[in-house]
Amino acid sequence: MDQFVVDVTGLGIEVADTVTIFGDPATAVPSATDLAGAPGTIACEILTGIGTRMPRCHDQGDTNAD
Numbered sequence: 001m002d003q004f005v006v007d008v009t010g011l012g013i014e015v016a017d018t019v020t021i022f023g024d025p026a027t028a029v030p031s032a033t034d035l036a037g038a039p040g041t042i043a044c045e046i047l048t049g050i051g052t053r054m055p056r057c058h059d060q061g062d063t064n065a066d
Contacts, residue, residue, distance in 0.1 A: 004021075004050075006019065006021070018057070020059075022035070022046075022047075031043070032046045032047050
């Protein structure tokens with residue numbers, strides 16, 4: 001069973017919006033290392049604990065910037 005729950009109450013998130021789960025703490029999106037601190041583990045365990053059925057999207061930023 002795969003489950004991942006994130007409380008987005010009050011953030012204006014709607015169905016089909018893109019949500020960043022692991023990101024740059026400088027932009028207020030905690031990294032996998034930050035998230036690993038809560039349960040007392042390491043980032044590798046956070047990242048490898050996500051099952052293969054979870055789709056992944058890697059955003060490398062705007063490659064069409066002027």
